[in-house]
Amino acid sequence: MKRFFPIFMLSFVLLTVSCSDSGTTGDEPSATDPREECRFSNLKAVPAAESADFSAEYLYLGGFLVKENGFVCTPSGGGEPVTVVCERSTRPLCTLRDLKPETAYELYCYIVAGGRTFRSEAITFTTLAKGDEPAPKPEEKVTFGTLSVTERTASSVTVAVAYTHEGDESVTDAGFLLRKAGQSDEIRQSCGTATASLHHTFTGLSESTSYEVAAYVATPSKTWRSAPAAFTTEAGAVAPPAGDSKARYKGWAELPDEVTHAGWHYIYHMRPDKASVRNFSLCYSSEYRCTIWAAMAVHSSWNGEAGRNDAWKYDPALSSALQPNLKKTYSGVFRRGHMVASSDRQVSVETNRQTFYYTNMAPQYQNEFNGGIWNKLEKRIWSNYNCSDTLYVVTGAHFAHTNKTCNDADGQRVVVPTHFYKVLLRSKSGRTGKPVWELRADELQCVGFWLPHNDDYATTAPITAQYLVPVTYVEEQTGLRFFPNAPAAPKNSYDKAEWGY
Numbered sequence: 001m002k003r004f005f006p007i008f009m010l011s012f013v014l015l016t017v018s019c020s021d022s023g024t025t026g027d028e029p030s031a032t033d034p035r036e037e038c039r040f041s042n043l044k045a046v047p048a049a050e051s052a053d054f055s056a057e058y059l060y061l062g063g064f065l066v067k068e069n070g071f072v073c074t075p076s077g078g079g080e081p082v083t084v085v086c087e088r089s090t091r092p093l094c095t096l097r098d099l100k101p102e103t104a105y106e107l108y109c110y111i112v113a114g115g116r117t118f119r120s121e122a123i124t125f126t127t128l129a130k131g132d133e134p135a136p137k138p139e140e141k142v143t144f145g146t147l148s149v150t151e152r153t154a155s156s157v158t159v160a161v162a163y164t165h166e167g168d169e170s171v172t173d174a175g176f177l178l179r180k181a182g183q184s185d186e187i188r189q190s191c192g193t194a195t196a197s198l199h200h201t202f203t204g205l206s207e208s209t210s211y212e213v214a215a216y217v218a219t220p221s222k223t224w225r226s227a228p229a230a231f232t233t234e235a236g237a238v239a240p241p242a243g244d245s246k247a248r249y250k251g252w253a254e255l256p257d258e259v260t261h262a263g264w265h266y267i268y269h270m271r272p273d274k275a276s277v278r279n280f281s282l283c284y285s286s287e288y289r290c291t292i293w294a295a296m297a298v299h300s301s302w303n304g305e306a307g308r309n310d311a312w313k314y315d316p317a318l319s320s321a322l323q324p325n326l327k328k329t330y331s332g333v334f335r336r337g338h339m340v341a342s343s344d345r346q347v348s349v350e351t352n353r354q355t356f357y358y359t360n361m362a363p364q365y366q367n368e369f370n371g372g373i374w375n376k377l378e379k380r381i382w383s384n385y386n387c388s389d390t391l392y393v394v395t396g397a398h399f400a401h402t403n404k405t406c407n408d409a410d411g412q413r414v415v416v417p418t419h420f421y422k423v424l425l426r427s428k429s430g431r432t433g434k435p436v437w438e439l440r441a442d443e444l445q446c447v448g449f450w451l452p453h454n455d456d457y458a459t460t461a462p463i464t465a466q467y468l469v470p471v472t473y474v475e476e477q478t479g480l481r482f483f484p485n486a487p488a489a490p491k492n493s494y495d496k497a498e499w500g501y
Contacts, residue, residue: 036062040120043109049101049128055093056109064114076104076124091220101130140167142217142224150347152301153277154207154234160199161215161226169219176200181210181433205233210388210433230388231300232433241437245484253425253436254295254392255281257481263287267317267359272350279351280340284359286322288415291362293396294339298386304347315357323358324408330363331407334416337364339395341378362397363406363416365455372459374420377449380463384500387430394423398478423448423471423482425489436486447494448474465501470494
């Protein structure tokens with residue numbers, strides 16, 4: 001039967017000793033030069049019966065190159081010391097063989113720099129009995145959290161991830177690896193090892209280009225790599241098509257035509273935390289005191305953990321006299337229904353707060369509609385239709401008549417919509433890396449969801465194919481023109497299989 005003895009792993013942190021050998025030259029610093037020192041730490045010996053693994057770390061503070069580093073091992077009872085020279089590294093590692101079983105040894109680490117030798121304080125260890133085996137080292141393991149991609153612009157992106165490391169080794173480096181989709185050359189961005197939460201903003205990227213980014217963590221023995229996350233940079237300065245589009249910004253594919261209409265006001269909100277990136281756009285009716293449509297781009301770059309702010313307030317882009325007072329929601333059975341949902345804009349607190357402007361609200365039946373089937377549609381869009389290419393969404397309220405009304409907190413009349421809808425546009429593959437106006441009709445897909453605004457939906461009612469319509473149907477009902485900046489969009493038809501039905 002084998003006998004097992006405890007492993008001696010002795011660690012001394014920041015053992016600082018500076019000394020020089022007997023031979024010096026005139027160009028070497030003096031022994032009292034405070035700039036020349038070496039700080040040793042984490043000196044360890046992991047013995048077996050006839051061998052031992054050695055490791056240490058050091059920080060050399062001096063003006064010379066380290067020419068050599070290694071370990072010196074000497075039998076404690078007397079005997080010739082054995083010097084093991086390691087590959088030059090601030091974390092030298094090596095294995096010494098041909099040791100005697102059940103024998104005590106002394107060990108120290110050394111470096112040679114500028115003609116001087118610096119050595120650590122010594123530790124002792126005892127080899128095991130012959131036939132015994134050392135306990136296995138803890139398994140080295142790195143686990144990554146979800147890699148988030150946010151703050152995406154035409155030339156930059158912010159990435160973040162948390163990781164955990166288990167094992168006896170030290171993390172020597174951690175960061176991100178970025179490459180263009182389909183290419184092998186990578187940009188390596190180190191984030192250091194001070195924290196287990198990595199964060200970096202890449203700049204100088206190419207616009208309208210698909211990339212892959214992954215996180216990495218390295219120890220002396222292995223490098224771990226996370227699953228990659230794909231994203232596409234914004235179109236930026238890519239020229240949109242020439243045509244008869246009446247949208248305010250030709251490069252924003254989600255915008256409907258901007259038309260002159262009594263009491264309609266167009267509002268374009270940029271992100272407060274990143275003014276070069278749009279948040280969402282609105283067409284608001286001061287006559288109905290209700291949103292006509294809200295247009296947004298949907299992409300993982302708007303993901304985050306901002307939470308729900310409930311920062312209800314007047315939209316600063318429009319006179320408060322033209323807006324309803326929704327501090328206490330609508331009268332009767334109606335509740336404040338977001339057109340751009342709070343969950344759609346989680347990238348930052350400031351960005352989320354804009355979704356609580358009164359211009360982004362419409363009166364909706366709560367349990368039967370807003371908290372039921374409408375909420376299911378919002379979740380379906382994010383979970384099923386989001387893609388590496390951008391998804392473009394217009395959410396609207398339709399007024400087939402103005403018979404049904406409610407009041408705001410000040411008693412002002414608000415017209416209740418008879419229908420709500422969403423129209424969607426994206427590439428079929430979801431990863432072309434191109435703006436939608438550069439794609440052919442057979443590379444695009446679009447659809448409408450048309451829902452009567454009733455209070456007779458069951459709270460568990462699903463979003464079924466019966467609510468699907470061509471985008472042209474919504475155009476006919478509302479008199480609006482959608483996606484004028486993507487003239488090839490196949491608005492007069494849809495394939496329900498492309499939308500999961």
